Amino acid sequence: MNDDVAVLGVGMHPWGKWGRPFVGYGVAAAKAALADAGVPWSDIDFVVGGETVRNGYAGYVAGSTMARALGWNGARVATCYAACASGSAAIEAARTRILAGLSDLALVVGADTTPKGFLAPNAGERWDDPDWLRFRLIGATNPTYFGLYARRRMDLYGAGPADFAMVKVKNARHGLHNPNARYRKEVAAEDVMASPVVADPLRLLDICATSDGSAAVVLASMDAARRLSSDPVRIRAVSTVTPRFPNTALDMPDIATDSAASVPAPAQGFRASIAAAAYEEAGLGPEDLSLAEVYDLSTALELDWCEDIGLCSPGEAEKLLHEGVTSLGGRVPVNPSGGLACFGEAVPAQAIAQVCEVTWQLRGAAGPRQVEGARVGLTINQGLFGHGSCVILAK
Amino acid sequence: MPAAVPVIEGWFTVDEPPALLGGRCPACGTYQFPPTGTWCPNPGCDSDQMATVPLSRTGRVWSYTDAQYQPPAPYVSPSDPYRPFAIAAVSLEKEQIVILGQVADGFGVGDLHVGAPVELVVEPLERDGEQTKLVWRWRPISGAGDHEGEAR
Numbered sequence: 001m002n003d004d005v006a007v008l009g010v011g012m013h014p015w016g017k018w019g020r021p022f023v024g025y026g027v028a029a030a031k032a033a034l035a036d037a038g039v040p041w042s043d044i045d046f047v048v049g050g051e052t053v054r055n056g057y058a059g060y061v062a063g064s065t066m067a068r069a070l071g072w073n074g075a076r077v078a079t080c081y082a083a084c085a086s087g088s089a090a091i092e093a094a095r096t097r098i099l100a101g102l103s104d105l106a107l108v109v110g111a112d113t114t115p116k117g118f119l120a121p122n123a124g125e126r127w128d129d130p131d132w133l134r135f136r137l138i139g140a141t142n143p144t145y146f147g148l149y150a151r152r153r154m155d156l157y158g159a160g161p162a163d164f165a166m167v168k169v170k171n172a173r174h175g176l177h178n179p180n181a182r183y184r185k186e187v188a189a190e191d192v193m194a195s196p197v198v199a200d201p202l203r204l205l206d207i208c209a210t211s212d213g214s215a216a217v218v219l220a221s222m223d224a225a226r227r228l229s230s231d232p233v234r235i236r237a238v239s240t241v242t243p244r245f246p247n248t249a250l251d252m253p254d255i256a257t258d259s260a261a262s263v264p265a266p267a268q269g270f271r272a273s274i275a276a277a278a279y280e281e282a283g284l285g286p287e288d289l290s291l292a293e294v295y296d297l298s299t300a301l302e303l304d305w306c307e308d309i310g311l312c313s314p315g316e317a318e319k320l321l322h323e324g325v326t327s328l329g330g331r332v333p334v335n336p337s338g339g340l341a342c343f344g345e346a347v348p349a350q351a352i353a354q355v356c357e358v359t360w361q362l363r364g365a366a367g368p369r370q371v372e373g374a375r376v377g378l379t380i381n382q383g384l385f386g387h388g389s390c391v392i393l394a395k
Numbered sequence: 396m397p398a399a400v401p402v403i404e405g406w407f408t409v410d411e412p413p414a415l416l417g418g419r420c421p422a423c424g425t426y427q428f429p430p431t432g433t434w435c436p437n438p439g440c441d442s443d444q445m446a447t448v449p450l451s452r453t454g455r456v457w458s459y460t461d462a463q464y465q466p467p468a469p470y471v472s473p474s475d476p477y478r479p480f481a482i483a484a485v486s487l488e489k490e491q492i493v494i495l496g497q498v499a500d501g502f503g504v505g506d507l508h509v510g511a512p513v514e515l516v517v518e519p520l521e522r523d524g525e526q527t528k529l530v531w532r533w534r535p536i537s538g539a540g541d542h543e544g545e546a547r
Contacts, residue, residue, distance in 0.1 A: 120467035127403065128431075132469060137402060137520070137530060138497055139466040144482055147460025155458075155509035200461045200481075200504045245438050246425075250457065250484050250493050259426035260491035263437055 006225030006232035009037025010356040015213030025214035026111030033216035046103040050086035050110030050348030085383030087351030104224040110348035111214035131253040145252040147199030150300035157315035165192035167299035175338015177368040211344030215353035237281035239390040243270040271308040274388035286310030290374040293354040295381030354379035402528040413517040418445035426490040454485040499534035
């Protein structure tokens with residue numbers, strides 16, 4: 001039985017801060033992906049949008065918003081929201097419909113227009129909304145959580161600000177020649193360590209910006225793909241797992257963890273379990289990876305992910321970084337696109353953008369940032385409220 | 396109208412000494428904070444009751460950070476200009492739960508480390524007209540077992 005789905009086309013609108021409506025970015029990415037696939041919009045039988053919650057009703061129904069903007073073609077439609085994991089949830093909706101034999105050609109689009117500064121809840125009083133309450137009662141922003149995780153690396157493993165800064169230096173170098181990246185310039189470790197503290201120990205340049213941006217993919221059944229492409233990149237696994245009780249690491253936007261008083265914590269934490277489920281589905285392991293795109297909301301968080309996807313044991317990611325293993329030219333480049341450090345965060349597009357990058361890499365079409373001989377790539381991120389997101393792609 | 400009230404009902408007491416209020420499942424002993432559920436969060440337990448109980452008043456720092464820039468609304472700054480504050484996630488031994496809170500007035504990240512002992516206090520979060528809104532906070536316990544805990 002073949003459980004693969006082909007990635008026929010990928011596309012993005014360059015990421016930045018233009019303040020234009022998100023629909024335009026989404027249409028640009030969709031048209032780029034359709035052109036890349038060589039598939040006319042009229043042949044798409046399923047369109048899935050990643051929802052944006054900051055752009056009114058059109059954002060809540062992003063799938064149909066994109067379908068309408070491209071010109072109604074009668075395709076079936078869905079919209080997925082899983083916060084930062086929305087894109088992989090959307091990809092999974094398309095993939096499962098294709099694998100069920102109900103669709104041949106699907107378009108997945110995520111696009112966002114993001115205000116400057118901290119991401120914040122929409123206006124209004126909601127005393128039963130945990131995301132609203134963490135701001136109201138504690139003033140806990142997203143960087144608060146990044147700061148908590150970074151500090152644990154320092155106090156438990158002896159990591160320091162210079163280690164975190166090196167992640168930024170590496171990713172800035174990776175993104176230098178990426179035409180879709182928002183930031184394309186070298187950053188020195190001293191620049192990072194001289195930038196103002198936002199959430200101790202993290203500084204402004206340790207934390208990703210919020211961006212306008214979009215990404216799209218055209219997925220196809222292997223039968224449909226064979227008619228259009230000789231050797232398409234394939235999706236081998238998608239993991240959209242939730243945590244197992246009790247989840248004892250404090251996840252955004254929670255004010256408290258689960259209690260492990262009656263049931264011991266699982267051996268594997270939530271983040272590691274996201275990758276483990278994908279590896280199991282693909283029949284592959286960390287030793288098979290040529291590259292990984294991980295969710296570097298902060299520099300320190302990239303180090304956590306390197307461990308969670310099994311590149312090294314807990315506490316060893318700094319060593320991997322300094323040995324150059326995760327740099328372009330190293331054994332497993334991490335974030336060859338430049339990552340969020342160069343793109344910033346555009347929530348519903350994020351996971352799709354990661355899949356675009358891995359696809360370009362596996363095609364050998366990544367230009368100056370190409371990972372030599374790339375065969376297998378992994379994307380991983382996590383959406384708040386317990387959304388896992390991991391995609392494994394192979395040639 | 397009382398001069399000082401909790402910013403949110405039912406999450407903590409303001410007696411001396413104050414305590415966070417959690418849910419506790421009478422069947423399996425699982426705790427929950429905030430105490431908003433009326434069923435047990437343990438998927439292996441069928442209980443549809445949670446008793447409200449005071450939680451341990453002391454714990455150890457799981458991690459900590461601060462807010463050097465003013466958080467966006469609905470956060471309300473008690474001072475103008477804005478004054479940064481620290482935040483700690485604290486692990487309670489008996490309940491096996493980690494709970495986030497601001498760090499008590501007058502303490503910053505320099506007073507904390509992973510594993511440091513802290514205790515629960517209640518302090519003003521903001522003034523709303525004539526009324527003070529109270530919130531739970533974590534205060535470092537000076538000198539007590541500073542170098543115990545998971546970090547060492």
